Amino acid sequence: MGESYQNTEPKIDLPIEDDHYSEHLASVNEDNSVVATEDICNGHGAILVKKGGRISAAVSGRILKHKLLKPIEDQVKLERQLDSTNLSDHARALFAKYPDLGTIHEALNSDPFWQSIIKEYQLPAILWQKLTVMQHQIPQDYEKSIFCAWLSVVVGREMKLRDDEIESLYVAGLTHDIGLLHIDPAIINKKGPLAATEWRAIQSHVLVGKLMVENIRGVKPSVAQAILDHHERCDGTGYPSQKAERNLHTLGLIIGITDSLQAIRVKQFAPVGRNMMDALPYLSMNAHTYSYPVYQAMHNILRRSGLKPTTVKLGKEGGAFLGEIITRAEKLKLIMPQLGKVQEILQEMAHTMRGKDLLRALERVDSMVDSSGLLKEELLSWLRTIDGTPDLSVMGELVEMDLMLNELKWQLSNLLHAFNRFCEQDDVVGEDSCDAVKAVTATLLANMP
Ligand SMILES: [Fe+2]
Incomplete structure (x- = not known):
């Protein structure tokens, strides 16, 4: 994996002239x-x-x-700014709100190290200001910052990274989404689907955050790089630059995996009472997305935590849930053979490094689907034989399938978007094959369950 912090020129436009931070300051000013x-x-x-x-x-x-x-x-x-005591208290509140995080923290004896890093690292005043504004304006993102800082430090220790790298993980975890504070709040808070320009504005948070942080004295370049890269993925399907694993450093990948796990824990698991241990299927489907050593460290942490997967009770809604799982799996099953067509076309076009990366990503998704057995006809036929409300053991499998189907859909969508971007690059534009790839990807995206 690349160890240099100097090799990156993102390809997205930066709407920095349209800085909305003062709007947030005005809202904070009403109470503070x-x-x-x-x-x-x-x-x-x-x-x-x-x-x-x-x-x-x-x-x-x-x-x-x-x-x-x-x-x-x-x-x-x-007038009032957060400080290290507040941060320590807010982390404790997070462990109380999500007790499985507290279990991990205790089982790995992370508290002495975590407390010492909070106390000893002098976070620059400007970053305390931004965290204060974030807590006031987008509290869910402030909570996410604490989650990512804490879990990234735990992963860094598990990987036996150097102390200065763990310190960078702490700062990058806290600040990875700080760029959101400079983007139009109307876009950040918008409910429902985003237009392409709005989506691009949100994506720019990685670049805005990197630029903000790299100009602060005392913050290491590795922090800015991790912020820039936290949405990149090893298979080249991330953003802003679709970098491949060879151009990514471990720190950005660690922030990336904790950021994804936070979203799963808070958005998917919290409403149905599941815990971090239930994320294992997600992790195994992403064993290479964040690099294998990062996956392995995360897997070890969960295993060592002693947490048990949740027993799921769905009651009467179980029948409807089963039907929905079958429909979604059937739709995805129809999509997979179409990907073979894209693969054939790409093989002819893949004379560039990026084309080869995409082909590898496609093969990886294909083999992941195969080895998971998720779309196997035998499994679907068995599910179709279940009448009425599934019993508890089946329900456990269904909930796992639900998570895996979500993840497969997400990975496929990312891949299809990456094909489109590849076809729009200068060195492949004009090739007839691009039109064919675009036609197939458009149909597949429209048929995504
Ligand atoms: Fe982000």
């Missing part, structure tokens, strides 16, 4: 005064806010219309 520490001027030197003035909604509206001489975050002070 945000005051200018110096005259805030526009690019021509005209004063927009005098030293000592508060960042109200009206002031923020004025600021938004101008390009500032200096970033606003360097020219304001919050």
Whole structure:
């Protein structure tokens, strides 16, 4: 795996001129005064806010219309800012809210190390400011930051990384989504499907976050790189640059796996009372997505935690759940042979490194489906014979299938989007095969369950 932090030039546009951070500051100012520490001027030197003035909604509206001489975050002070004691308390609250995390923390005896890193690492004041704003404005993302910082540190220790690398994991975990604070809140908070431009704006959070952090004195370049790479995947299906494993460093991959596990734990598992141990099927389907050593460390942590998978009780809804699983599996089963067509076309086009990476990613998804047995006709036929509400043992299998089908759908969608992006690259544009690939991927994306 590449050890250099210098090799990356992302391919997405940065909407930095459209910085929305002052809107968040104005909202924070309603409960916790945000005051200018110096005259805030526009690019021509005209004063927009005098030293000592508060960042109200009206002031923020004025600021938004101008390009500032200096970033606003360097020219304001919050009356109250989070500190290491608050962070330690909020981590304890997280373990109480999700007791399986507390179990992992205790079983691995992580507390002394975790507490010492919180106390000893001097997080720059500007990052405490951003975390304070994040907690106020997007509390679910603040909770995610603590989850990722904590679990990344645990993974780093399991992998026996150096202390300075573990320290970088801590900072990158806390700040990996800090770029979200600079993107239009209307897009961040939008419910329902996103337009392509909105999706691109959200994706830019990795680049915005990297740029913010790399300009802060005392923060290591490895932190900025991990922030930039936390949505990249080893098979080249991530963003912003679709880097392959050889160009990715372990730290970004660790933040990536903890970020994904957080989403599964909080969005998929919490409503049905499942715990981190139930994420094992997800992990085995992603043994190479975040690199094998990272997967192995995460797997070991769960195994050593002593947690047990959950027994699922679905009651009367069990019958409907079974029907839904069968329908989704059948739809995905129809899609798989079509991927063979794309594979044939890609084989002719794959004279570039990227094309070869995509072919490998396709083969990996194919063999993963095969080895999981998820879409095997025998399994589906057996499920179709179940009448009424499935019993408990079957229900356990169904819940596992549900997680695996979600993951397979996600991986297939990423792959299909990656094919499309590949076909839009300069060195392959114009090849007739591109039209064929695009036609097949469009149909498959439209038929995704
Ligand atoms: Fe992110």
